[in-house]
C-alpha cells in the first residue's frame with residue numbers, strides 16, 4: 006500500500022499519556038489528521054499544546070497510547086518500542102531546533118556517517134552527501150566543520166542531512182528558532198522547494214508566523230487537540 010493515493014500520515018483518535026496513576030498526563034487527547042504525500046504542512050500551537058509529542062509519535066520516537074496512526078499505510082499503533090528504529094530509518098528525516106551537527110565532523114561527514122549506519126557503502130554515502138549539500142547551495146563547503154559555517158549554513162546542512170537517503174517524511178521541530186528572520190525565511194524556502202522537487206512530505210512545527218505563508222496547509226493544535234485556525238485580530 007504505497008501508491009500516491011495512500012496518505013503520508015493518517016491519524017485517528019490518537020492519544021498519548023505520559024506517566025501513570027496520579028502522575029499521568031494526557032498530552033494528546035484524540036488527534037485526527039491526514040496529510041497527503043508531498044504536502045508541506047505546518048503545525049502551530051502554544052507551548053505545551055502537544056506539538057513535539059505528536060512529532061515524536063510520527064517520528065517513531067514514541068509509541069502512541071491509544072488510537073491509530075499510519076505512515077504511508079504502515080500502522081504505528083500496536084508496534085513495540087523495539088520496532089521503532091526500523092520504522093524511523095525507513096520513513097523519517099529529522100530537522101531539530103538547533104542544527105544537532107557533530108562538531109568534530111565536516112559537513113559531508115555529518116551526512117555520510119548516518120547514511121553508512123543505514124547500510125550505505127562509504128563511497129555511496131559520500132556521493133549522496135555531496136549531492137544533497139550541492140542541492141542546498143553548499144557545494145563549496147563539503148569539508149567545513151559546523152563551527153566554520155554561519156547559523157543559516159549549518160541549518161542548511163541539517164536540511165541536507167534530513168533529506169539524504171530520501172526518507173519519505175521530513176519532520177522539523179522549530180527549524181528556524183535559532184536563526185534571524187532573513188536566514189529563517191531562506192532555510193524554510195529551501196526546505197519547501199527541495200522537498201517539493203524530491204517528493205518528500207513535510208511536517209514543520211513552528212511559532213514563526215513570518216513563514217506560515219510558505220505552508221500548503223497550517224494545522225493548529227491546542228491542549229492536545231487539533232482546532233480550527235484562531236481568528237486573526
Ligand SMILES: Nc1ncnc2c1ncn2[C@@H]1O[C@H](COP(=O)(O)OP(=O)(O)OP(=O)(O)O)[C@@H](O)[C@H]1O
Nearest residue numbers: 023024030032050051052053054055056057058059
Ligand atoms: N516526558 C514527559 N513526561 C511528562 N509530561 C510530558 C513529557 N513530555 C511532555 N510532557 C507534557 O506534555 C505536554 C505537551 O508537551 P510537548 O513537548 O508536546 O509540547 P509542545 O507543544 O512541543 O511545547 P513547546 O512549544 O514548548 O515545545 C506538556 O504539558 C508537557 O509538560
Ligand SMILES: [Mg+2]
Nearest residue numbers: 056057058178
Ligand atoms: Mg516542542
